[in-house]
Structure formats: C-alpha cells, structure tokens
Amino acid sequence: MSYYVKKALRDPQFMLFFCLAVILILIPILAPWLAPNDPIENDYANLMIAHSDKYPLGTDQIGRCFLSRLIYGGRTSMLIVFIVIAISASIGILLGVLAGYLGGKTDTFITRFTDIVIAVPQTVFVIALVSVMGPSLRNTILAMSLVSWTEYCRVTRALVLSLKQNTYVEEGRMAGMREMRLVSRLILPNVFPHLLVLITQDIGAKLLTLSGLSLLGLASQPPTPEWGYMLSEGRQFMQSAPRLIFLPGMTIVLNVIIFNLLGDSLRDILDPRFIKKKTHRRQLKQWLENT
Amino acid sequence: MARKHLKILALVLAAMMLLSACGGSSGAETPAPADSGAKPAESSQSTQASQPAAPAAPAASGPKHLNAAIYWTAATIDPAVDYDGWTSCRAGITETLVWVNENLELKPLLADSWEQPDPSTWVMHIRDGVTFHNGNAVDAAACKASLERTMEINSRAVTTAKIESIEADGQNLTIHTSEPFGAFLFCLSEPLYSIIDVNDPADPATNPVGTGPFKCLSFKAEELIELEAYKDYWNGASPIDTVSLYVISDDSTRAVALQAGQIDMGQRIGAADIETLKNDSDYAVYEASGTRLQVLALNHTNQFLSDVNVRKALACCINYDAMVAITGGLYAVAGAPYPASAPYGYDQLDRQHYDLEAAKKCLADAGFADSDGNGYLEKNGKELAFTLGYADKSLATALEAVQSMAKAVGIKLTLQPVDTEPDLNEDNFEIFAKNWQSLSTGDPQWMLDNMYKTGGVSNAAQYSNATVDALCDELTGAFEFADRQRITIAAEEQILTDCVHVYLFSKNNFVMANNKVSGVTVFPIDYYFLTNTIDING
Incomplete structure (x- = not known):
C-alpha cells in the first residue's frame, strides 16, 4: 500500500484533485461555521435580492440565504451519496467475493441475478421504486442502494476470479490459511484499490442521479436544502433570476467533474501495468512472519 | 499528456461557467417584487363599457x-x-x-x-x-x-x-x-x-x-x-x-x-x-383581481382541526402580505371566503389576518405546550402535526413559506405533493391546498351550497353550522341583489367566526400581449x- 501512497504523493494531478475533493467534503461538514445564515430561516423583507452584505449570494423567492442553502445543501447531497455508496458497495463486494471465490452454482445464481437487475435501466427503476414507496430521503437511499450494487459485484467477482489463480494464494492455502483469512488477508486487500477507483467515480454518478430525483420532487423534501431541489425551485425564475438555477447547477457540475477526475487520476496511479508482482509476495511473507 | 490537458481545460471551463453565472445573475436581476401587488394595473387603460362595444372600423390593409x-x-x-x-x-x-x-x-x-x-x-x-x-x-x-x-x-x-x-x-x-x-x-x-x-x-x-x-x-x-x-x-x-x-x-x-x-x-x-x-x-400586462381563491382546506374531522382554536391559530400564523410578495404579484391578499373584487362585504368583515400572539394564545387555550422542547407543541403526548397536500406544483415555494410560518407557532406541517388532485373526502386529507372558483358565475350561492352547507357535495371538511344552513336556504329564495348581499355577508361572518378554512390569497387574472x-x-x-x-x- 505504501508504494501507492508514495506514487500518489509524487503525482501532482492526483494531489490537486484530492485536495479539491477534500475541500468539497469539508465544506458541508463545516457548514454551521461557514454558512452566514440559517438556511431555512425566511426574511420576508428581503425576497429575491441579488446581493447584500448579509446575503452574499442573495436570497431565494421566500427570503432564505442562498449561500447558506448551497453550503447546507451539500450536507444532504453528499451524505446521501456516501450512504448509498457504502450500502451498495458492501452488498456488491460481499456478493462479488462469494460468486468469485466459491464459484459453481453460487456463482451462476449470483451472476444471473446481477444480470437481471442490470437489465432494468437504473434511473427508471429508482423512480418507480421511490414513487411506490413514497418520496422521502430514506426511501431514496434505499431505492438507489438496491439498484447500484451490481457494478461493485461484477468488478469484485472478476477481480477475485483472477486473483485466486495467483500462486501466492495457492501458497497461502498450502501454508494452512483458512478460507476466511485467505479472502480477507490476500484477496480483498488487492481488490480494494480497484474498487476505490470505482467508488470515487461513482460519487459523481450518484450525485447526478440524486439531483435528478430531487428535481422531480422525489428525494429531498422541503424545507431541507438540497442542490437538485434548489434547481427545481429556481427553474421558474430562469429569466428574472438566473443565479437561482446557475449556482446549484454549477455546484453539482463542479462536484461531479472533480470526483470523476479524481477517480481518473487514481486509476492512473493504480494502473496494473505499473504494479509490481513483488507487493503480493511481500504481503504473504509478512503474514507468514507474523504467524 | 493530451489527456491531462483535456482535464485542465475542463476545469478551467467549469470555473469560467461558474464565474459567468455569478456575474450574469446579479446584472440581470430585478429588485424584489414586494410592492408589485400595489402597482396600478395596466388594465385600467383598457377598461371598456360593460357590454362589448363596437370596435373601430378595420384598416384597409391586408388580412389581419x-x-x-x-x-x-x-x-x-x-x-x-x-x-x-x-x-x-x-x-x-x-x-x-x-x-x-x-x-x-x-x-x-x-x-x-x-x-x-x-x-x-x-x-x-x-x-x-x-x-x-x-x-x-x-x-x-x-x-x-x-x-x-x-x-x-x-x-x-x-x-x-x-x-x-x-x-x-x-x-x-x-x-x-x-x-x-x-x-x-x-x-x-x-x-x-x-x-x-x-x-x-x-x-x-x-x-x-x-x-x-x-x-x-x-x-x-x-x-x-x-x-x-x-x-x-x-x-x-x-x-x-x-x-x-x-x-x-x-x-x-x-x-x-x-x-x-x-x-x-x-x-x-x-x-x-x-x-x-x-x-x-x-409588452403589456393586463391584470384584474380574479375570483379564484387559494385555500388551505381544513378537515374538521381531524382530532386537532376539530378545535376552532387550532384552526384560528393556523389562520393567524400566516403572514398574508409576505405570501403575496413571495408569489410575485400573482395573487392578492384574501382572508375571507370571497375575494376583494367581489361585492360581498370584503372590507367590513373581520378577516383572517397575521397575528402571532393571537395564534400562540389560541394554542395555549387549546391546551398545547412544548413539553419536549423540540419546537413543536404537544397535547396528551401527541404532536401538533399535519400533512399539507397539494397538487399544483407552482405553489410549492409558497407552501414552504406556510410551513415555516406554522413552525414559528409550533405547528408541524409536512408538505405532501400529489400528482393528481384527489376528490377530497373526510378520510383522505388533513390539510389540502385547494384552488376554488369562488364566484364561478358571479354569484356566491354555488360556493355556499357546495362547500359550507351541511352535506354539500364539496363539503369535504364536514363543516356543519345551523346558521349557515339557514342562510343558504334563505339565499335560494332571495331575488333582490341587496338581500343576496346581506345574506351572503351574514354567512361569511359565521364562516369566519368558525374559521372553517384558511383563505391564503385570491388569484389575479392576467393577459399578456405585445x-x-x-x-x-x-x-x-x-x-x-x-x-x-x-x-x-x-
């Protein structure tokens, strides 16, 4: 792992996007200290103003501080995205390892099931699920998690299938490692870097899906600020106050771009063409020494 | 290397778009439309005789x-x-x-x-x-x-x-x-x-x-x-x-x-x-105060809404002037069952109006208190909470404002958008944002009979009051306008005393033309x- 860290530290492109991503994550976390006003407090004396000392980015149509709403909006959006990714990655990795490592009927069953879920267009499926269950943040998280584990499952399965052929896995088995330990010590650590790329790129994709759902009024419920919902609220003021759609729109675009580019640079670093076989053997040696 | 350049280019473009968005918006923006409701309507220039007048002779040029x-x-x-x-x-x-x-x-x-x-x-x-x-x-x-x-x-x-x-x-x-x-x-x-x-x-x-x-x-x-x-x-x-x-x-x-x-x-x-x-x-914008009312229909069979104090608190917590400002002049203040444009005593009625202290007092009289300190009131362990349904999506923002106004007195409203407006009955709503044509034929009776009379076909609130019923019957047999006016105003007074619904605003009618x-x-x-x-x- 330290090899990757060193390589990452030496890569200016990765470091740039990494720092930007950290800032994007820190802003919502530090919202209570950063936001100048309460995001759901109405100031009826200042409706739709473009700019003032108290409201740096103006107010929306019901007199709420727009900058504060943008900052707090990230809380809802990012939190949902991370929860969805945590749930779907957990499900996907578990099923992927089971399918790849056990093989046989388990593999066939899981692969076919994954194919069925993939066959349904994701966004349509999520919209249908949320409409049936009723629009709320909890249901949105549930619906998005239920359809987005497939990618993780497929990637994990493929990686496990190729990794388990490696001699160091054979060596581990011959050295008397139990199955669970074999998977957790020798296989998963080598699957994880590849999944990290997938996860990073998935942040952008999930953010877009979520914003789409909010735009349709299916995710965030008022008055909770959320970027997609802010976009939908500002839509009717496209001519008189374009900032009401441009600012949340740009925030979404910026987030998606930065997380996608971070994923790209991460993939460059983890490119298997540069991975030295030595690392795997070193891991095995370390384990043997410890036991 | 080309890849790297592309990424940098993408970032620069994104930053430029962001900057231009901020710049463009502040320039194009109009001042807050807070006083637009009071702005004289351009329709005054177009008022015409009460009967369609004969138009000017057509010009000699080609077909129009x-x-x-x-x-x-x-x-x-x-x-x-x-x-x-x-x-x-x-x-x-x-x-x-x-x-x-x-x-x-x-x-x-x-x-x-x-x-x-x-x-x-x-x-x-x-x-x-x-x-x-x-x-x-x-x-x-x-x-x-x-x-x-x-x-x-x-x-x-x-x-x-x-x-x-x-x-x-x-x-x-x-x-x-x-x-x-x-x-x-x-x-x-x-x-x-x-x-x-x-x-x-x-x-x-x-x-x-x-x-x-x-x-x-x-x-x-x-x-x-x-x-x-x-x-x-x-x-x-x-x-x-x-x-x-x-x-x-x-x-x-x-x-x-x-x-x-x-x-x-x-x-x-x-x-x-x-x-x-x-x-x-x-362009010219012609406007007239309309007869459509935006109402928060209250279900009187609800355990809390059956209490007139709760209904009054809801009516008093709403800042009607702010609501009109929020909707950008699309509406005029209501507060009564018939709009200001109708000749049914709008000015003489004790209309619903913004009074935070009165709202708080009503709720205290009804026995509500915030015992768990979460900002919302309770009574007998039950939270004072309602779902506020609406079908007209253009109302979403205005209703968000209603939500925050109700929160100020400790009433919790949960907004519930629905795709198609249901036929309201006593079981399918608590509070619903309804758009009513209050004087669809210029006469008040249709509304009174349907919405307020006991058993009226649209009386989903299950409101029942003997005085209003008697006035409805009296109205049926009244032919003189002055009589109809007097009876209607008497019914309105009773309706406002009972605070049957919350009358948010009346919709202005607009025609735009070049x-x-x-x-x-x-x-x-x-x-x-x-x-x-x-x-x-x-």
Whole structure:
C-alpha cells in the first residue's frame, strides 16, 4: 500500500484533485461555521435580492440565504451519496467475493441475478421504486442502494476470479490459511484499490442521479436544502433570476467533474501495468512472519 | 499528456461557467417584487363599457391575423360536455343568454331583457337580429333546443340552474325553475348554457355553431383552434380576420412564446414572468383581481382541526402580505371566503389576518405546550402535526413559506405533493391546498351550497353550522341583489367566526400581449378571453 501512497504523493494531478475533493467534503461538514445564515430561516423583507452584505449570494423567492442553502445543501447531497455508496458497495463486494471465490452454482445464481437487475435501466427503476414507496430521503437511499450494487459485484467477482489463480494464494492455502483469512488477508486487500477507483467515480454518478430525483420532487423534501431541489425551485425564475438555477447547477457540475477526475487520476496511479508482482509476495511473507 | 490537458481545460471551463453565472445573475436581476401587488394595473387603460362595444372600423390593409394562446382545452369544445364550453367561450365562438362583466355585474347578452311573472318563472326576450355562424336566425325555439340538448347531455346543467321546463314563443323564452331560485340568472351566464345551433350538421365536439365574434374553422385538442371572424356578428364584427388560438399549458413556455413572437397575446402568466414582462416596454400586462381563491382546506374531522382554536391559530400564523410578495404579484391578499373584487362585504368583515400572539394564545387555550422542547407543541403526548397536500406544483415555494410560518407557532406541517388532485373526502386529507372558483358565475350561492352547507357535495371538511344552513336556504329564495348581499355577508361572518378554512390569497387574472395588440380586456372570471374589440396592427 505504501508504494501507492508514495506514487500518489509524487503525482501532482492526483494531489490537486484530492485536495479539491477534500475541500468539497469539508465544506458541508463545516457548514454551521461557514454558512452566514440559517438556511431555512425566511426574511420576508428581503425576497429575491441579488446581493447584500448579509446575503452574499442573495436570497431565494421566500427570503432564505442562498449561500447558506448551497453550503447546507451539500450536507444532504453528499451524505446521501456516501450512504448509498457504502450500502451498495458492501452488498456488491460481499456478493462479488462469494460468486468469485466459491464459484459453481453460487456463482451462476449470483451472476444471473446481477444480470437481471442490470437489465432494468437504473434511473427508471429508482423512480418507480421511490414513487411506490413514497418520496422521502430514506426511501431514496434505499431505492438507489438496491439498484447500484451490481457494478461493485461484477468488478469484485472478476477481480477475485483472477486473483485466486495467483500462486501466492495457492501458497497461502498450502501454508494452512483458512478460507476466511485467505479472502480477507490476500484477496480483498488487492481488490480494494480497484474498487476505490470505482467508488470515487461513482460519487459523481450518484450525485447526478440524486439531483435528478430531487428535481422531480422525489428525494429531498422541503424545507431541507438540497442542490437538485434548489434547481427545481429556481427553474421558474430562469429569466428574472438566473443565479437561482446557475449556482446549484454549477455546484453539482463542479462536484461531479472533480470526483470523476479524481477517480481518473487514481486509476492512473493504480494502473496494473505499473504494479509490481513483488507487493503480493511481500504481503504473504509478512503474514507468514507474523504467524 | 493530451489527456491531462483535456482535464485542465475542463476545469478551467467549469470555473469560467461558474464565474459567468455569478456575474450574469446579479446584472440581470430585478429588485424584489414586494410592492408589485400595489402597482396600478395596466388594465385600467383598457377598461371598456360593460357590454362589448363596437370596435373601430378595420384598416384597409391586408388580412389581419392574430396568434393567441390559452392554457387548457378538453377533448372537445362542445359547450354541453363537462366544462368544455369554457374553451369555446374563451375562443369567442359561443355566447350565453346573459354574461358577467369585468365589474362582476350581470349584463344582457343574447337575451336583451327579462321579467319574472312569478318567483319560479322567467320570461326572457331574445335579442332581435342575432344570427348563428351559419346564418340562421336565433329565436326562442333555437335557444330552447340548445338548452334542452345541454340538459340531456350534462346533469350539471339540470342541477345548477334548477331548470324544470322551457317554452318558446317567437323571441320570448319562458323558463320554469323547480323552486324560486335567486341565483338563476347568474347561473345562466356559465358557458355550459351557451347557445348553439343544434340543427346544423357540423359536429359540436369540434365545431360548435355559436353566435360569438369568431367561428371555428378547425379544432385540435390540446394543440390549436383556428378561428375566423364572423362578419355578421350582432355586436360589431372583429377587426381581425383570422385567429390561431394555440394551447400552451406551461406558464413559462407561454411567456417565452410571446417573447419569441410566436404568439401576440396569451392568457395567464406565471409568477416568475410577471416582472420581466412588466419591465419590458415591448409588452403589456393586463391584470384584474380574479375570483379564484387559494385555500388551505381544513378537515374538521381531524382530532386537532376539530378545535376552532387550532384552526384560528393556523389562520393567524400566516403572514398574508409576505405570501403575496413571495408569489410575485400573482395573487392578492384574501382572508375571507370571497375575494376583494367581489361585492360581498370584503372590507367590513373581520378577516383572517397575521397575528402571532393571537395564534400562540389560541394554542395555549387549546391546551398545547412544548413539553419536549423540540419546537413543536404537544397535547396528551401527541404532536401538533399535519400533512399539507397539494397538487399544483407552482405553489410549492409558497407552501414552504406556510410551513415555516406554522413552525414559528409550533405547528408541524409536512408538505405532501400529489400528482393528481384527489376528490377530497373526510378520510383522505388533513390539510389540502385547494384552488376554488369562488364566484364561478358571479354569484356566491354555488360556493355556499357546495362547500359550507351541511352535506354539500364539496363539503369535504364536514363543516356543519345551523346558521349557515339557514342562510343558504334563505339565499335560494332571495331575488333582490341587496338581500343576496346581506345574506351572503351574514354567512361569511359565521364562516369566519368558525374559521372553517384558511383563505391564503385570491388569484389575479392576467393577459399578456405585445404592443401590436389593442382593445384587450381582462375579466375577473377567466372564461372570457377573445372579444370583438381586440385588434392587431402591423
């Protein structure tokens, strides 16, 4: 792992996007200290103003501080995205390892099931699920998690299938490692870097899906600020106050771009063409020494 | 390396877009529309005589064509079907025996005079010289045939005006009602009772042969109605030769169509476009206070809403002036069952108004207190919480404001958007944002009977009050306007005392047009739109 860290530290492109991503994550976390006003407090004396000392980015149509709403909006959006990714990655990795490592009927069953879920267009499926269950943040998280584990499952399965052929896995088995330990010590650590790329790129994709759902009024419920919902609220003021759609729109675009580019640079670093076989053997040696 | 450059380029572009967005918005923005409600309406310049006046003689230049837009059609424009006649009336194809003018006064139209030999009988004289679009003369027999056809097709036509039988004799039309009915003439002004030539072979669903200033050439539902001016119109032919009446349901699309020059005039404007169009000298915005009320319908069978103190607290916690400012001048303050534009005592009533202290006191009197310190009140361990349903998505922001206003006194409202508006009944709602046509025919009785009388068909709140019931019955037999006014105001007082619903605001009616269009009148009741006075230059 330290090899990757060193390589990452030496890569200016990765470091740039990494720092930007950290800032994007820190802003919502530090919202209570950063936001100048309460995001759901109405100031009826200042409706739709473009700019003032108290409201740096103006107010929306019901007199709420727009900058504060943008900052707090990230809380809802990012939190949902991370929860969805945590749930779907957990499900996907578990099923992927089971399918790849056990093989046989388990593999066939899981692969076919994954194919069925993939066959349904994701966004349509999520919209249908949320409409049936009723629009709320909890249901949105549930619906998005239920359809987005497939990618993780497929990637994990493929990686496990190729990794388990490696001699160091054979060596581990011959050295008397139990199955669970074999998977957790020798296989998963080598699957994880590849999944990290997938996860990073998935942040952008999930953010877009979520914003789409909010735009349709299916995710965030008022008055909770959320970027997609802010976009939908500002839509009717496209001519008189374009900032009401441009600012949340740009925030979404910026987030998606930065997380996608971070994923790209991460993939460059983890490119298997540069991975030295030595690392795997070193891991095995370390384990043997410890036991 | 090329990849890296691409990424940097993408980032720079994103940053530039962000910057330009911030810059552009602050420049283009208009000041807060807080006082737009008080701004004098441009409609004053267009007020015309209470009866459509004869227009100026048409100019000698080539044929004049007008592109206009309305926001709705049903599958047909047959006046007898459902509410489809509202479209044929907007298009100026059909006319009724009487009509309600821009001051909400009842005026003669096809019938030029009437008398009442006994309380249940009306003798109406049909105007001489009126012809249908096919040239046939309009007499009492034609009116009888048209009204009887309508009553056969639409049960609403029988119940609304309580017509029992009709007799025709030359130009005299005699109508017997099932009981003495004070609102009879007002009811006849609804487009449902439009007069068409039932003997014409044309299909009324797509081509009703009426008496209005425009005749229908073709009709495509939810798309386009092609019209041609009827040169023998009894009240003076329109100076325009042809009209394409488009159907554009989305408010902003209609406004953009006007700005793009696709249409010359359109009915109804969205809140966001009012200021833009008013500030642009190329366009004129005509407005009149309308008769549609935006109401928070309260379900009185709810355990908390059955308490008048809770209902009063809801009514008092709302900052009505702020609500009007939020909606950008689209609405006017209401606070009473009938809007300010109606002659039913708006100014003398003790209307619902913003009073935070009164709201808090009402809730304290009702026994509510915030025992767990979460900002919302409770009583007997139950939180004072309601779901607030709505179907009109353009209200979402205004209702968010209502939500935060209710929170200020400790009432928790959860907004619940629904796709299609349900037929409300006592089991399917707690609070619902309803849009009511309070004076659909210029008369208050329809609303009182349906919404407030015990057992009324639209009384989903299950409101019941003996005084209001008695006043409704008294209203049925009252023929003099002063009597009807007095009875209605008495009913309103009782309704406000009981705080039956929360009356948020009344909707203003808007017509937008470019500068080439003249002679536009906007009416409080929105089923009038195209008239014979509208002209277009250039």
